[in-house]
Amino acid sequence: MNKIQKKNVQRHLITKAALLLTVLFLSVGCKEKTAKVASSSAVSNGNELNEAIKKAEPGDVIVLSNGVWKDVQIKFKAKGTKDRPITIKAETAGGVSIEGESYLKFAGEYLVVEGLHFKNGYSPSSSVIDFRIGENEIAYNCTVTNCVIEDFNQLHRDETDLWVQFWGRNNTLSNCYIAGKTNRGPTVRVNLEGIESMNNYHQIVNNHFGPRPRKGGASAETIQIGNSFTSMAPSYTMVANNLFEECNGEVEIISSKTNFNEFRGNVFYNSEGSLVTRHGNYCIIDGNYFINDSNNTNVGGIRIVNSGHWVTNNYFFNIKGASFRSALAVMNGIPKSPQNRYNQVTDVVVAYNTYVDCVSPWQFGVGTNIDQADVLPKSEIRSAKAIRTTVANNIIYNEVGDPAPVFEHDKADGVLFKSNVINNQGVEYKDFDGGIQTAPLELTKITDNIMLPTGVPSSVVPYQGFDFNTITKDLFGNSRDENNIVGASLKADVANPNILDKSKYGADWYSNIVEAKASTTHAVASVEELQQKIDAAKSGDVIALATGVYELDKSLKISKSITIQAPAEEKAQIIFSGAANAPVFELNPKGLLTLNNVVLQGNGENYAFATLKENMSNHFGLTVSNCEVSDFAYALRVYKEAFAESITFEKTAFDKCENGLELSEEINDKGDYNTEYLTITDCTFNAIKQNVVDYYRGGYDESTIGGNLLIANCTFTNSGSHEKNKTLLNHRGIVNVNIKDNTFKNNHVKFVSVLWGAKNNEHSNNTISSSGVIKVQENLEMKMMY
């Protein structure tokens, strides 16, 4: 299914140091005499592979024969040399797929693995690729390259694993494509526990991190470097020239938690989150692109915590995120913070960056929660503002003027602004003692999402802060020695850097570009045909139900993207006599159902829609329009560990059900929830006894930004009579809630809803009679997660 393409792979030289090392290795290589011709052995099963590994000597190449390798647990323990590494490779790059319960672990030195495709499986261990076998079997100078890991998820969302786990020193993940992780745990983690893994100088370069869907809770970073317990460790991990595409797992795309890491030349494209210096200090974030193609306000930039970071030469386009997800979010710290919380920002430099069409790109005091002192312990109060921080020589260009280019959640009075330039289209702004000057900048278009401002007046001299002479180049590598000016780019007549050319990143034999194809419509006129046609359909196809009554006694299994619809003028009717607790539609992993114009009628004991009870190893989705749902035990039941990016009900009538929409099983209070967006518009709910809407997120976590509940233009009548907590709409802990333009009548409850005032919970224009009231509670007491 994945087209194998030859690509032009560019491996950028990351630093001068790397270049020097390479030269050194080559020269050493030339001087050594080759005592033995390297052997190349072909293997075709696990046993042969193990034998070959045991015998491997420097320079050897072990070739896996093409095909599916199922349940292979590779322990690649061997000792190559600098100039004569030991290599395991696929017969044809991408020709070997590693499936089932499989993993790859390294121990030793100078080992290389190339061209494998991990899919259709999961690791029986805590990681898919691991740079150690055990505490005393660690990898150094080992490389994984030109591989793909796709959808290699644990069966349970709460089961934590990593797809690539670094230990040791000088290991490399390069030119890989990695996408689709839905379960708990960062995609890539660098560990620093132990002297062997500090000062690691690992390289994560030229990879394509493809879409990681929203997880619905924490612990879904794409890259995490260290943790709070090793946050004092010198790491020196290099993350360079990678493409991050729709890495939406959680609020942190990259979570840097150690010291001296470098992030250079990466492209963050439509990724809902930020590059965050969560713990650790003295990181360099230089020459990266942060691009947002839409109005998505979840796409962020760089979030700064801790000390001594340098943010230079970065380019931000159309970043509309606020607070945690602003283009530059500088957090408040906790005075004398506990080790796992938020240290104060000090000694940070933000220089020579360019921000085009971002909303309030510079936000300070992010995360301040001084007004939460009543419900939080003192050790949680983020009141320490950034100090000894310099923001200089940056450019902001706004097509539409921004009243607050600098947004102060708390005062930015510990920040020195110098020689920054803005075109704000004449809209007034706070200029911080002239630190942000107006200039008649214009844009030069390089591509749709790279527009370079020009026209900095010669009167604007770049500020020379301490050590600013170490910023020697611009975004495009041009020297700042002469004719230096503010902003990320010294000039606008630059070649298109083609940052979104996917052939520059990831495995050379793999592309995630899916060609658009027309969907096929499958006509169905009898209940017998129904499951059969659903099974036969391809993802994206349509099942066209003829008008009429379908008497169904077995659940319909949905495990692909499928639309089931009847004519709008006369709906089809499904009368379901399935067993108690069985649903009409069983939503399986990757099952994305769109249902239109269908009447669903149960027997009072079964369900209309439900996920699998377990093993939801990938996300589902549900959109229901113009339907009628009646006589079920549950209209919708989403079980623990199941997750949908969105669930939508439109113009649908719910009647005579014991339970309505149930998404409240994530009660571990670790910030998880069952859907990112629950949208209910133009619907009616009548005689729904309890859990009319029940949508839950638990745990105090300042960085969770979901879920999202919209209930608009709906009518609720005669419902909630069995609800124990006397509340009609339950959405405890959900961050974004909007209840508007609804009618509530004769519901036997005390509250229509209890809103969380401190978060983004709103209500407006609701008509309420004999249904209790809407209550707004400013602060909820939540269980501490950390």
Place this chain on the structure above:
Amino acid sequence: MNKIQKKNVQRHLITKAALLLTVLFLSVGCKEKTAKVASSSAVSNGNELNEAIKKAEPGDVIVLSNGVWKDVQIKFKAKGTKDRPITIKAETAGGVSIEGESYLKFAGEYLVVEGLHFKNGYSPSSSVIDFRIGENEIAYNCTVTNCVIEDFNQLHRDETDLWVQFWGRNNTLSNCYIAGKTNRGPTVRVNLEGIESMNNYHQIVNNHFGPRPRKGGASAETIQIGNSFTSMAPSYTMVANNLFEECNGEVEIISSKTNFNEFRGNVFYNSEGSLVTRHGNYCIIDGNYFINDSNNTNVGGIRIVNSGHWVTNNYFFNIKGASFRSALAVMNGIPKSPQNRYNQVTDVVVAYNTYVDCVSPWQFGVGTNIDQADVLPKSEIRSAKAIRTTVANNIIYNEVGDPAPVFEHDKADGVLFKSNVINNQGVEYKDFDGGIQTAPLELTKITDNIMLPTGVPSSVVPYQGFDFNTITKDLFGNSRDENNIVGASLKADVANPNILDKSKYGADWYSNIVEAKASTTHAVASVEELQQKIDAAKSGDVIALATGVYELDKSLKISKSITIQAPAEEKAQIIFSGAANAPVFELNPKGLLTLNNVVLQGNGENYAFATLKENMSNHFGLTVSNCEVSDFAYALRVYKEAFAESITFEKTAFDKCENGLELSEEINDKGDYNTEYLTITDCTFNAIKQNVVDYYRGGYDESTIGGNLLIANCTFTNSGSHEKNKTLLNHRGIVNVNIKDNTFKNNHVKFVSVLWGAKNNEHSNNTISSSGVIKVQENLEMKMMY
């Protein structure tokens, strides 16, 4: 008074890096052409000096004319070059004394100050020598060398200052003698606030840190590098080849609070405290000597907090300290510690050290306070044991077998012991799975306090831990490449390193060696002569009082070390009619009084002994034997900020006083107290109305180890009737208390004493009648200091 001596100054090359840099500078220097002959200008007052500084150009030397320079506040702001620094020097090294309200501040580059003597004064600023003038006027590559700072104390003990304050980068303090600081604040501090002062590579080398007396509370380190707020910063300060002699200020001689500092080749001699990695990580402690000449149990070694330190090639002799002051104290941390408290110890290496005649040299779990959970917040509980820590290739030699060479305050189960060797004279010990092996070691004497164990069996192979190959040399600089063995020294036939030859350290024109001289006895027979002879006497002299009655109406001022005594067989009697609140003996700074065989009688309103009410800029001392003290408002009154290293009363009778021994004014609860040792033996107290003994220390501070109260073989009668708290002996917060063999009779109190059970408070063999009871309270609630 101070002999000027020529010395052979050795400036050790500290690291290869320094060597390389030097070579580099020299070669650069050779290539440059000398455009201008450097000028040498002589100046003789502050104005001329300021003018000369203003005009100074690279290569210039400004010569201060010999003599006393009073109230000079030098702002040395100039710009020299690498090979042509600008120098301020004394006409003759040591010939210029800087007195009064004076300081020296640097700003600029490549500046040198030589040969000054700071004495008889104090700084009107926060420091005596400062490597910056203000926030934007900072020093780089500047040097203070061959200078002396002596007793340059603030008038008030609570007034904080530093004597040498580092800012900027690459500054040097070398070959200086610094001693006598009594007021609050480290002697030397390295600051890291601001990018300008990180990665500082300062050098503190070849200095002689002379005696720093006990301060009686915290904040009296000899060197402090950073603080908890900058504890994440890379520092790279080098502290090498210094002599620390009787640096007794507090429990930390050196408090390293930042990262990557190095401590090499230093000698810690009879210094009450430890080299402590209090905050920060990855320090190197290599090749230092920790020598204790006596049975003093306050002399410590190395105390470890935090991660990644390497303790190698150090030599410990006769270290008898326990817990915080053991030869190697590895602390328990606080889980998720607040930034200013105790992080867990992880990833530490202790290798190739030698311990001769130390008591329980390796102590783990130091500072554990799990059993204090009732009285302390969770964020104060040190329960996190050391993990991922290796103790390998060390030697322990005990002349007397030690039942616990490893003392576990908490389990050392996170520590790997490998290839350690001990001669424990056959006494059994816990060997940690063979990690500590017995061997028939013998000692080879190099000097009185350097004895090198020999006889490691060839079967003991040094453990090769990760990165152990970076330990390339031994204590004496011999290569470990071949014939490597465990212990600090590869061999015992080494030349005496003369580590205590003071001519190797400090200023070449100064020695702190005081030649012993016989004391002179001054006979006094009349009250008129008394003050006159005291004034005329030299420190150490004796005033011999003739038997008889001395009617005195003015206080006797004591400001030197003096003994006043009458014949034992017939005491002299001083009847004091001085004003209310005036003392017979007014104890001034440096006033150390020994009084024997004297009867003191007051008028009920005046005092027997008292310090100055303020301006106690140096310590006092008091020893009273075979005296009688009666009819005073106070027998002893020690005012706030006054401090004595010891106060002793022996065989002395106190009668009819409103107050007894009063040392309780340090109520700021920052850990301060008024004397280190209060010793009362064989005394009687009768009719002392209140404050019979009142000795106070306040504030929760796990690292304060004082004060010390001994009350033995005394009789207390008819006392305490005015005491509001109904306690006869008040010593709240004092850490070491021993009350034994006393008689308490007819004292109108509820408690004889309330002892602090959790600390070192003891009582035994006391006879109590009609005097209440002795109560032991396990935990005191104290004010948190941090």
